[in-house]
Amino acid sequence: MISQNFINLAYVLAAVLFIFDLKWMAHPRTAVKGNRVGVLAMLIAIAATMLSGNLEFKYILIGISIGSVIGAVAAMRVAMTSMPEMVGLFNGFGGGASIMVAGAALIAAMYSLAGGGEEASMQTKIAIVASGIIGSITFFGSYVAFGKLAEFLAVKWKLHLWQSIIKYGFSSAVVAGGAWYGLSQPTSAMSIGLIVSAVLIGAILLIKKDRFPGMNILKSLCGIAVLVLGYMVIQDPGNMLLFWLLVTVAGVLGVILTISIGGADMPVVIALLNSYSGLAATATGFVINNNVLIIAGSLVGASGIILTQIMCKAMNRSLTNVLFGSLGPTADTPDAEEVYKTVKSTSPEEVAMMLETAQKVVIIPGYGMAVSQAQHAVRDLANLIEANGAEVLYGIHPVAGRMPGHMNVLLAEADIDYDKLKEMDEINTSLAQVDVAIVLGANDVVNPVARTDPNSAIAGMPIIDVDKARTVVVIKRSLSPGFAGIPNPLFAMDNTLMFFSDGKKAMEDLIAAVKEGN
Amino acid sequence: MEIFVLILTIFVLAIFVGLEIVTKVPPTLHTPLMSGSNAISGITIIGALLLAGQIGNPELSKILGTVAVIFATINVVGGFLVTDRMLKMFKKK
Numbered sequence: 001m002i003s004q005n006f007i008n009l010a011y012v013l014a015a016v017l018f019i020f021d022l023k024w025m026a027h028p029r030t031a032v033k034g035n036r037v038g039v040l041a042m043l044i045a046i047a048a049t050m051l052s053g054n055l056e057f058k059y060i061l062i063g064i065s066i067g068s069v070i071g072a073v074a075a076m077r078v079a080m081t082s083m084p085e086m087v088g089l090f091n092g093f094g095g096g097a098s099i100m101v102a103g104a105a106l107i108a109a110m111y112s113l114a115g116g117g118e119e120a121s122m123q124t125k126i127a128i129v130a131s132g133i134i135g136s137i138t139f140f141g142s143y144v145a146f147g148k149l150a151e152f153l154a155v156k157w158k159l160h161l162w163q164s165i166i167k168y169g170f171s172s173a174v175v176a177g178g179a180w181y182g183l184s185q186p187t188s189a190m191s192i193g194l195i196v197s198a199v200l201i202g203a204i205l206l207i208k209k210d211r212f213p214g215m216n217i218l219k220s221l222c223g224i225a226v227l228v229l230g231y232m233v234i235q236d237p238g239n240m241l242l243f244w245l246l247v248t249v250a251g252v253l254g255v256i257l258t259i260s261i262g263g264a265d266m267p268v269v270i271a272l273l274n275s276y277s278g279l280a281a282t283a284t285g286f287v288i289n290n291n292v293l294i295i296a297g298s299l300v301g302a303s304g305i306i307l308t309q310i311m312c313k314a315m316n317r318s319l320t321n322v323l324f325g326s327l328g329p330t331a332d333t334p335d336a337e338e339v340y341k342t343v344k345s346t347s348p349e350e351v352a353m354m355l356e357t358a359q360k361v362v363i364i365p366g367y368g369m370a371v372s373q374a375q376h377a378v379r380d381l382a383n384l385i386e387a388n389g390a391e392v393l394y395g396i397h398p399v400a401g402r403m404p405g406h407m408n409v410l411l412a413e414a415d416i417d418y419d420k421l422k423e424m425d426e427i428n429t430s431l432a433q434v435d436v437a438i439v440l441g442a443n444d445v446v447n448p449v450a451r452t453d454p455n456s457a458i459a460g461m462p463i464i465d466v467d468k469a470r471t472v473v474v475i476k477r478s479l480s481p482g483f484a485g486i487p488n489p490l491f492a493m494d495n496t497l498m499f500f501s502d503g504k505k506a507m508e509d510l511i512a513a514v515k516e517g518n
Numbered sequence: 519m520e521i522f523v524l525i526l527t528i529f530v531l532a533i534f535v536g537l538e539i540v541t542k543v544p545p546t547l548h549t550p551l552m553s554g555s556n557a558i559s560g561i562t563i564i565g566a567l568l569l570a571g572q573i574g575n576p577e578l579s580k581i582l583g584t585v586a587v588i589f590a591t592i593n594v595v596g597g598f599l600v601t602d603r604m605l606k607m608f609k610k611k
Contacts, residue, residue: 048569
């Protein structure tokens, strides 16, 4: 057996390397190296743990093999456009692991007590409770975020087969698991409570709406129940039924908290769940008194908090408002028909002619680019425009797409130089000199109402001021509103031309028209 | 109690380090930052390994530990791989 000091030193090394991982994430040139240093840190921490002795490897090897295969296949196969779902789902696995570790640690502690060992300390008990609660909120919340992003939860339209399998499979599994465990225990208020909570989770996941009556009351009830149950587990740690009841009630809370959050707020939710998954790891660190878990978990927790703040700021909303409020048309929202009276529609040929004479072109991508997978066509068009001697830049709003940095990843996939991707504040200073601004599948983030109408749902939200460009071309399938549900007067402005088309198709038509013009 | 205060200190300091370094990450890299930090949160695997493998632990505890190992490994392997895939795309011409 290797001395405990040596193992602890290895943990310190791993913690330092994790810090370097995030530090090197600060620049695209060093980020690949940073991520690999993170892998190294993880391997060191795992190796040190394996060598700490007193371990048998049977279960460990089974677990690592299964997990590696699933993780690797998922990571290699996922399309870049589906990255938000993927990250949402991965967050959940971290939370799930925290619940299981807390449960296993509680059983181990009780077993050791029964065998004449010492009673678990207050810190261990509190940490087990925290780990169970945060883990469960993260696990179920992430599943909801994944389901909403992959469009099989809280939607009214028909599902693909795989979507139905996940949706109904997960609900049935939760209900069956809760019923099986609850019925295996002697009948009591607790076992009934557990079955009810499990059924509640399964049922809420099947509802086709984001919100349902009594939701806020249920939210508060669950919040209070979680605190009370947490206290009871600390008082009576030997009662496993109580612990699992705590986990299920926290699960109900996780589901309701996430399901009521609208599509536009998804970037905030993903960032928040990211933070929770780190905090869950930290709580687990307090369970087993392990520094590397606490440090690594805190780094992730902090990272998620910062991203959450940035996202909230980019929407001019507070976190409380995102979690508990609602975004949508207000009573005095102007009538869409009135706003869109002067909309002018255009053709690929007309846009191509403007692009030929333009000196400076800016492309503002939004979720529509991701949906239509238009990023490669965007690059081809940009290359053609640049060949004519014009400059092409990209203006990226912080909440464009469905997760922080979503647009940047897609444009990077299409081999576009990251120096051309400009942040909102930077692009806004130069938009007045831009000849043609192309808005590709973005809506709310370019809505001038945010600046002009203090009563609007998006009042005060920082936007990309495309209306200041000489000509604006908006590529959009129809005049339907964005996530905020309000009309966009940009579409009807004198210098705006609407190009009604699917994003990718529009790019391809423009490429053909520009080539013909040459 | 002393141990608790000690690790609490480490926790507080680590949060500050995290806030300090992550603030410097540019928006372009926010998605890889999330998936990469997500992989790091899979560090829970250490706790999972200790419980799944501890000799003398009751069987049920080991089984829960094994499920935790599976979850955490998916998180770690998937998170790091997908981050690497994304970061390799960020190129300067």
